[in-house]
Amino acid sequence: MSLGKFGxxxxxxxxxxxxxxxxxxxxxEMFPDIIIRNYGKWLYHEILxxxxxxxxxxxxxxxxxxxxxxxxxxxVEHVREICDIADKYCDGCVRFTTRNCIEWLVDSxxxxxxxxxxxxxxxxxxxxxxxxxxGTGAGITNIVHTQGWLHCHTPAIxxxxxxxxxxxxLYEYFIEMKLPAKLRxxxxxxxxxxxAVHCSDIAILGYHRKPPIxxxxxxxxxxxxxxxxxxxxxxxxxxxxxxVKGVKVNTVKVxxxxxxxxxNCYTMCMATPLADKEGDCIVLLAGGKISNRLSPxxxxxxxxxxxxxxxxxxxxxxxxxxxxVEAYAKDARKxxxxxxxxERIGWERFFEKCELPFTEHLIDDYRLAYDTYRTTTQFKFxxxxxxxxxxxxxx
Amino acid sequence: xxxxxxxxxxxxxxxGVKEEVKYEDIRIYTDEELKNYTEDDIKAFKCKHDLxxxxxxxxxxxxxxxxxxxxxxxxxxxxxxxxxxxxxxxVEDLLGTLQLSYIDKExxxxxxxxxxxxxxxxGVIGRYNDQQETFPGVWSFHTLRINQPASKFYTTEWLxxxxxxxxxxxxxxxxxxxxxxxxxxLGTITDQLEPMFFDLTYDxxxxxxxxxxxxxxxxxxxxxxxxxxxxxDTQEMCYELTMHYQDELHRPAFPYKFKFKFDGCPxxxxxxxxxxxxxxxxxWKDDIRIDQEAVKAYVAGELAPNAGAMAGRDWGKFDxxxxxxxxxxxxxxxxxxxxxxxxxxxxxxxxxxxxMPRALRVGADTGFSILFGAKAPIxxxxxxxxxxxxxxxxxYPYDNVKALVDKVWDWWMEEGKNRERLGELIQRWSLPxxxxxxxxxxxxxxxxxxxxxxxxxxxxxxxxxxxxxxxNEFRKKHPR
Numbered sequence: 001m002s003l004g005k006f007g008x009x010x011x012x013x014x015x016x017x018x019x020x021x022x023x024x025x026x027x028x029e030m031f032p033d034i035i036i037r038n039y040g041k042w043l044y045h046e047i048l049x050x051x052x053x054x055x056x057x058x059x060x061x062x063x064x065x066x067x068x069x070x071x072x073x074x075x076v077e078h079v080r081e082i083c084d085i086a087d088k089y090c091d092g093c094v095r096f097t098t099r100n101c102i103e104w105l106v107d108s109x110x111x112x113x114x115x116x117x118x119x120x121x122x123x124x125x126x127x128x129x130x131x132x133x134x135g136t137g138a139g140i141t142n143i144v145h146t147q148g149w150l151h152c153h154t155p156a157i158x159x160x161x162x163x164x165x166x167x168x169x170l171y172e173y174f175i176e177m178k179l180p181a182k183l184r185x186x187x188x189x190x191x192x193x194x195x196a197v198h199c200s201d202i203a204i205l206g207y208h209r210k211p212p213i214x215x216x217x218x219x220x221x222x223x224x225x226x227x228x229x230x231x232x233x234x235x236x237x238x239x240x241x242x243x244v245k246g247v248k249v250n251t252v253k254v255x256x257x258x259x260x261x262x263x264n265c266y267t268m269c270m271a272t273p274l275a276d277k278e279g280d281c282i283v284l285l286a287g288g289k290i291s292n293r294l295s296p297x298x299x300x301x302x303x304x305x306x307x308x309x310x311x312x313x314x315x316x317x318x319x320x321x322x323x324x325v326e327a328y329a330k331d332a333r334k335x336x337x338x339x340x341x342x343e344r345i346g347w348e349r350f351f352e353k354c355e356l357p358f359t360e361h362l363i364d365d366y367r368l369a370y371d372t373y374r375t376t377t378q379f380k381f382x383x384x385x386x387x388x389x390x391x392x393x394x395x
Numbered sequence: 396x397x398x399x400x401x402x403x404x405x406x407x408x409x410x411g412v413k414e415e416v417k418y419e420d421i422r423i424y425t426d427e428e429l430k431n432y433t434e435d436d437i438k439a440f441k442c443k444h445d446l447x448x449x450x451x452x453x454x455x456x457x458x459x460x461x462x463x464x465x466x467x468x469x470x471x472x473x474x475x476x477x478x479x480x481x482x483x484x485x486v487e488d489l490l491g492t493l494q495l496s497y498i499d500k501e502x503x504x505x506x507x508x509x510x511x512x513x514x515x516x517x518g519v520i521g522r523y524n525d526q527q528e529t530f531p532g533v534w535s536f537h538t539l540r541i542n543q544p545a546s547k548f549y550t551t552e553w554l555x556x557x558x559x560x561x562x563x564x565x566x567x568x569x570x571x572x573x574x575x576x577x578x579x580x581l582g583t584i585t586d587q588l589e590p591m592f593f594d595l596t597y598d599x600x601x602x603x604x605x606x607x608x609x610x611x612x613x614x615x616x617x618x619x620x621x622x623x624x625x626x627x628d629t630q631e632m633c634y635e636l637t638m639h640y641q642d643e644l645h646r647p648a649f650p651y652k653f654k655f656k657f658d659g660c661p662x663x664x665x666x667x668x669x670x671x672x673x674x675x676x677x678x679w680k681d682d683i684r685i686d687q688e689a690v691k692a693y694v695a696g697e698l699a700p701n702a703g704a705m706a707g708r709d710w711g712k713f714d715x716x717x718x719x720x721x722x723x724x725x726x727x728x729x730x731x732x733x734x735x736x737x738x739x740x741x742x743x744x745x746x747x748x749x750x751m752p753r754a755l756r757v758g759a760d761t762g763f764s765i766l767f768g769a770k771a772p773i774x775x776x777x778x779x780x781x782x783x784x785x786x787x788x789x790x791y792p793y794d795n796v797k798a799l800v801d802k803v804w805d806w807w808m809e810e811g812k813n814r815e816r817l818g819e820l821i822q823r824w825s826l827p828x829x830x831x832x833x834x835x836x837x838x839x840x841x842x843x844x845x846x847x848x849x850x851x852x853x854x855x856x857x858x859x860x861x862x863x864x865x866x867n868e869f870r871k872k873h874p875r
Contacts (some may be wrong), residue, residue, distance in 0.1 A: 001423060001598075002560075005480060005586070008593040014513050019411075019596035021641035024542035026406040027630045028399035029415065030549050031620060036397045040619035040628070044753040047703040055621050063621060071460040073581070075467035075486070076558035076567045080429065083551035083558075094554070096547040096571055098616065098665045105621075124462035125437040126453030137704030144574065149496035150489065151522060151538065151581060153504040158496065160460050161452055168455030178707035193771035195574040199669040199779070230813070233774045264773050270506030277500040290669045292661035293746050294724055297668050297779050311497035312448035334710050334718060335701075335746070366776065 032093035034063050034107050050175050051120075051133035052112055064112035065103050068119055068131035069142050069167070069174060072100040073150065073160050081122075081130065089115045099142040099184075101135045137177035140170050140325070144196045145187040148206075154263055155189030156206030156280040157309045162317060163187055166204070169318035170325065180332040180341070183325065184289070191262055196290075201338040202321055203285040203300045206309070208261040210279035211254050215271035216242050220250040223269035231268040233366075234258050281306040282317050286324060286350075287339030298339045303351070305361035320356075327353040352382045412600025421556040421598050423563045424478065431473040432466075440469045443484060444491030448498070464490055467567050478563065480587050481532075485566045488532035489582065492524060503530075510537055510585050512592040515645040518603030519588055535584050536566070539591060540577035540604035542637065545630035546617045547572065556599055564591045574670075575654065576614030577604035602641075608814075609647040613637050615657035616664035623752065624745070625659030626677030626761035627789035633657045635793055636800075649804070650811030650820075660757065661745050667766075667780070672817045673800065674766040674780040679758030682738040683747070689754035690715070690734045700750050719747050762788045765796075767803070767829070768818030778818040781826065783833075785840055799833060806832040 002008050010016055028036070038057035045055045053065040071078075082102055086094035089111055095103045104119070106112050119131040135141035143166065146152065148159030166185065173179060186196040187204040197203040219225070229237045229252065240253035252265075252272070261279075265272045284307065288300030303324075307316045324338075331353060332341035342350040351358050364372045379385070389395045407414045442465070452461045468486040471479065482488070492503050508521020520538040527534040541557070557578070561567060566582030573579040583591065595601045604612035613636055616622070618629030636655055637644065643653075656667035659677040667674035692698045693713055699706060700713045720728045727740035728747065734754075736747075748755045765787060766780030787795060803817070806829075811820045821829045830837055839845075855862040 001421060002590070002594045003423065003563075005590070007564075007590040008597045009589045011589070014589065017597075018514060018593075020514050020602075021645060022410045022412055022596060022600055022602045023638045023641055024634070025416070025544050025553065025599075025601055026403045027545040027548060027620075027634055028403040029407075030544045030553065031399065032548070033397070035548070035620050036399045039399065040625070042619070042621065042623040042625075043756075044623055045702055046699070047706070050707070055623070065621070069458055070571060071458050071463065072570050072572070073460045073463075074569055074571055075463050076562045076569065077467045077470050078463045079554055079558050079569065079571065083554050086551050092551040094549055094551065095617075096549075098547075098614075100572060124453070124459055124466070125434050126450075126459055126462035126465070128453060128459040128462055129456055130458055130463075132456060132458060137701070137706070139707070146574070147570075149493055149502045149504075151504060151536065153502060153506050153522070155502050158493070161449075161493075161497070164452050164455070164457055164459060164461075167457035171456045174457075176707040177704055180705075182704075191772055193773075193777070196666060196669065198771055198777040199666065227813070231774070262773065266506070267773075273506075275501040280500060290663040290666045292663065292668075292744050293749060294722060294744055297663070299777055299779070309500060311500065312451040334705065335722065335750075368776075 030093070032091060032105055034061060034105070037061065038063070047137045047177070048109070048112075050139065050177055051136055052116060053136060054109070062107070064106050064109060066106070066112055066115045066119065066133060067097070067135045068102045068133050069135060070096070070100050070102045071160065071164070072142075072145060078130070085115070085119055089118075097142075099135070099144055101142050102131065132171070132174060134175040138179045138181050139175075139177045140173035140179070140183045140185060143167060143185045143187055144200075146189050146194045148189045152189060154192065154267055156208050156263070156275065157189050157282055158311065159187055159189045161312055162204060162282075162314050165312075165314045166318050166321055169322050173325065179325075179329050180334050181337045183328070183338060185321070192267070197285065198299055199288040199290045199297060200300055201286065201289065202324060203288065204317060204321075205283040205285060206280065207283045207306070208263055208274050208276065208280050209306070210261065210274060210276045211256045211259040212263075212265055212272035212274040214251060214254065215273070216249060216251045217244045219252065219269065219271035223271050225250060225252055228252050228265050228269045228272065231264045233262060233264065234260060237265060280309055282309050282314070283307075284317070284320060284324075287342045289337050289339055294335065295337075295340050295343075300339075301347075302362055303354070303356055305359055324354045324356075327355075346380050348380050348382050348384065351384070358384055407600060410600060412596075413598075416550070416553045416556055416599050418552045418555045418559075421559060423559040424474070428474060428478065432469045436473070437466055437469050440465060440472075442468065442490060443487045444494060446490055446494045449490055449494045461490070464568070471562075471567065474562075480564050480590070481566055481583055483532075485532035485536075485582060486568065488524075488530035489536070489566065489568065492526065492530050492533060495526065495529075504536075508535075508537065510588060512588055512603070515603065516647045517605050517607035517609055517645065520606055533566075533582065536582040537585065537588065538582070539565075539580040539588070540573060540606055540612065541580060541595065542602050542604040542612050543572060543576050543578050543614070545615050545633045546620055547576075548620065553599070560591065560594045560598070564594065573604075575604070575611050577612045603645070605644045607647040608649045608651050609645070609653070610640050610643040610649070611652055611654045612644070613655035613657070614665055616659050618657075618659040622659060624662065624677075624748065624757055626679055626757055627659065627675075627763050628791075629657040629659045629677070631791060632675065632789065632793060632796075635791065636796070639797060640800075643804075649808060651814045651816050653804075653807075653817065661743060662749070669769050669779055671769055671780065672767065673803065674769060675763045675796075676766065677761065677763050678743055678786065679761045680786055681758040681760040683736050683741065683758060684756040685734055685736065686754050686756075687733050690730075690751065693751050693754055698751075698753055702752050719750055722746060762786050765799070768816070768821050770816045770818045774814070775819050775822060778822075780818075781821070782840060783830070784835070785838070802833045
């Protein structure tokens with residue numbers, strides 16, 4: 001126990017007794033015994049019901065896993081409750097998944113049932129489930145997401161609030177396995193894309209739509225101007241001189257029509273903020289995946305250029321995502337990921353089936369854009385095609 | 396005692412840390428202090444800020460982070476003043492900040508913040524509120540990244556210890572986990588960074604993770620711990636490389652960040668191919684192992700396809716022809732009462748194994764492929780990693796891998812521009828240059844297709860007569 005303001009640390013002799021480079025604890029300390037006994041000996045697995053897995057080992061042993069959703073943002077009180085459950089049912093072991101779900105492991109089906117019953121019925125005072133059980137098989141599991149307005153300085157949108165709103169809307173898909181394949185949703189609050197936005201079935205992305213405001217008065221004092229210039233993917237920033245309160249100062253100039261609002265200059269320099277209540281919006285992407293199953297990994301593609309960012313419930317975002325999920329669920333073939341489906345039916349059909357308008361913002365215009373254009377006569381007629389023909393007097 | 400437990404004790408002894416973390420040795424709060432509130436206290440709780448929008452997020456079925464935060468705020472409000480080093484009401488001020496952002500639709504965190512612990516150049520992300528008078532409890536709200544144990548298995552002894560230390564020296568708010576894998580301790584003041592670091596290292600034998608232009612915290616899928624598809628020991632390799640490169644992780648020496656991720660098979664459960672500069676993805680080079688009786692059981696409908704993953708909908712009877720044979724991307728399978736696979740044509744996409752996990756097993760001769768260069772869009776566009784090393788045996792202590800890592804880093808550290816990811820350097824210098832630098836020959840597997848433009852570079856020494864020519868000699872045959 002280390003108490004008091006400084007605990008073990010002596011600020012007068014900061015290097016005294018300092019332990020460094022010990023790395024993480026060895027994983028083997030943290031495994032339950034049943035995992036150690038069967039490490040590398042697993043033969044097969046089954047999903048018994050949504051949220052419950054069994055793995056069978058060549059030793060004959062079986063381990064049952066109960067998976068529950070986690071908010072990623074969680075307090076020590078929540079973690080202590082997770083520990084209470086693990087102490088009660090799992091000999092004090094618990095794990096987290098790569099999508100921030102919580103997994104408790106037990107050695108019998110009866111224990112798994114009791115565990116599921118217990119964790120699945122725990123509710124917050126506010127009414128939501130503390131540990132919604134599910135996230136397995138062909139459904140929608142947890143949303144990989146970022147910091148948003150809770151902790152980051154470059155976001156265009158919030159993260160935790162949007163995720164909560166969207167997961168409430170998609171909840172039925174978390175607790176059931178009724179889709180053609182798994183569907184991964186992720187969120188990033190700016191286009192640094194911390195996490196998985198560039199490779200998810202459906203992705204939510206915070207986006208700015210106004211160029212940075214240059215704080216001429218301080219920029220040369222607080223920023224390395226060449227780094228600001230180099231931060232721009234489109235070369236929209238140049239070094240400039242200007243006058244502030246009668247004093248000549250070095251600053252940067254942004255060619256506004258060449259700026260696409262990525263915010264990377266702000267990452268490098270506090271004097272180029274660009275967040276804006278009216279400009280900031282939500283972009284939706286679709287069709288990415290990272291597994292190599294059937295088709296190679298794919299990037300997600302921009303399918304909605306801007307939805308309003310409306311706290312606290314973001315109704316436009318939830319509704320649009322739900323519409324895409326339902327169109328996919330209705331139309332795609334078994335094992336087909338959302339991107340595989342969109343490519344098979346053609347993106348023109350995807351936009352039609354999902355009732356999404358197609359705008360010029362969705363046509364790539366960055367460097368290798370040409371590779372994304374349609375250089376074939378193979379296309380399907382939709383309303384959008386008739387509109388083009390009508391516009392030139394073709395019909 | 397099982398071997399893994401013995402190794403764990405050895406590893407702890409080597410590092411000079413406690414062999415096991417016991418909560419009783421570390422705990423800060425008494426049982427009474429931990430159970431110091433009731434549900435009625437939460438219902439009666441009045442936050443110091445008005446939170447009309449934020450409280451909307453308590454509704455609905457999905458677990459509410461707001462409800463959780465309020466519970467923590469109640470808990471903190473009832474802890475003794477001398478049992479926390481950070482503002483008692485910091486969680487309330489955090490929610491207040493969020494409410495203000497919900498009104499303003501803009502973040503209220505100031506730009507940047509450079510803080511840390513002596514000896515390290517990373518691991519802590521500094522953060523300051525831009526409304527410090529309104530939200531004094533979070534005027535500074537720094538994050539510590541704690542290096543998670545491989546594949547995120549925990550003992551409650553360890554987790555409870557972290558909880559006590561963090562509630563005492565920080566806000567009690569966490570992310571489990573950060574996208575890279577770390578345990579994220581969200582929110583403390585500068586004064587508490589060193590004491591927190593000492594508690595972690597002294598009491599828990601536990602280090603920080605990475606941030607900045609360095610090797611970030613490596614992470615792995617669940618691997619052999621609980622998956623029949625795992626083709627190498629993802630945890631062991633993740634741990635070994637994390638330990639081997641501690642210096643590169645804690646003291647930024649690179650042009651930009653660098654990430655390792657370890658996937659046990661091509662299903663990619665830790666997304667190595669999209670989210671790491673050097674992706675290790677399990678594979679095999681012999682035959683898929685077939686249990687023909689189990690195949691028949693699938694065909695007969697006795698076993699659920701894909702382990703029951705689609706059980707929530709009636710997809711009709713399992714049709715091996717339609718669902719497996721015709722879906723195989725290389726069409727290398729046949730079924731005529733028995734299943735045949737032309738393994739040399741198989742690209743190991745995992746589909747058939749995923750569909751029939753009881754009948755098909757990955758090969759027995761296993762290792763991993765290595766792919767390089769994934770990154771998010773900034774600056775030059777998003778990249779997935781590029782297949783470069785088709786197969787490597789996986790053998791502790793991975794000297795072959797370390798030798799390769801060192802070559803890659805030697806090149807990138809020398810040639811990489813400021814804030815240039817490895818993937819971008821490969822783009823700028825070209826894949827052939829990269830191959831030359833790491834000393835491997837080209838192979839067709841490195842490309843989806845050969846180039847279509849004919850703008851081919853040649854080295855002068857590869858062309859007969861090299862490049863030294865005399866215009867007068869040329870003119871003897873070709874007068875002006």
